[in-house]
Amino acid sequence: MxxxxxxxxxxxxxxxxxxxxxxxxxxxxxxxxxxxxxxxxxxxxxxxxxxxxxxxxxxxxxxxxxxxxxxxxxxxxxERGVRQQVTIVNVEVAGKRHAFTLRGEDGPLDEPMIYRGRNHGYQVGDTLVVLTDPDGVVPLRDADRVxxxxxxxxxxxxxxxxxxxxxxxxxxxxxxxxxxxxxxxxx
Structure with missing residues (x-):
């Protein structure tokens, strides 16, 4: 026991x-x-x-x-994430790392959405909902993948x-x- x-x-x-x-x-x-x-x-x-x-x-x-x-x-x-609707405006690719530049209703977001892998399923122009940490401790993520x-x-x-x-x-x-x-x- x-x-x-x-x-x-x-x-x-x-x-x-x-x-x-x-x-x-x-x-x-x-x-x-x-x-x-x-x-x-x-x-x-x-x-x-x-x-x-x-x-x-x-x-x-x-x-x-x-x-x-x-x-x-x-x-x-x-628990503490804030939902925001954003549009993907650009993507920078380095190997398997994809850094998506996002634009929200109030303008561009300071933080990119990072995805590591090949089949991310995102394209420039896509609209999605992300969760952002107001304290900036946890990187933002696609709300559907959290x-x-x-x-x-x-x-x-x-x-x-x-x-x-x-x-x-x-x-x-x-x-x-x-x-x-x-x-x-x-x-």
Missing amino acids: LVVLLGLAVVGLSTAVAYATVGWPKAVPIITGLALCVVFASVVGVLHRAAWLAFLAMVPALFVLVGSVQFAPEAVLE GSRGRLVALVSGAAGWTVIALLAGWRGHVRRREGRFETLIV
């Missing part, structure tokens, strides 16, 4: 760090979350002497890491996966002790 609580604590702490570092480089919550996920997997592996369970714990860790790192900025935008609910689902799925793995590890240890197989719990 303590391993389950540790997993839930890691999820909570990783999300709290992501919230506290909104506006900082993404490397901070990623490195912190990754370190916490490795700690959980190591505890599962060492406590239950099963490397395969530790390796298996890394699958939900990916959901926890991605969910917590991406949930915080999107939740901040949903959805913290999906990130929360990933976070909860990762926590549920860790719970299942911790309960499986505990049951496995219980069965092995009952059968008198104490010498090696590796397999």
Whole structure:
């Protein structure tokens, strides 16, 4: 049960760090979350002497890491973001980075909308609604692409996966002790 609580604590702490570092480089919550996920997997592996369970714990860790790192900025935008209808007036492309210059009702926006990837689906002349952070901490985003609910689902799925793995590890240890197989719990 303590391993389950540790997993839930890691999820909570990783999300709290992501919230506290909104506006900082993404490397901070990623490195912190990754370190916490490795700690959980190591505890599962060492406590239950099963490397395969530790390796298996890394699958939900990916959901926890991605969910917590991406949930915080999107939740901040949903909470305090200001909706503005804008028109794309220009685009600057550098590799996979697209910087869209936007014009709102009051004139051009100071901040470009940045998209990294190939299939962005935007063209000069398109009209869309964006969310801007009045504090300027979180970069503006297309309102249709902000959805913290999906990130929360990933976070909860990762926590549920860790719970299942911790309960499986505990049951496995219980069965092995009952059968008198104490010498090696590796397999």
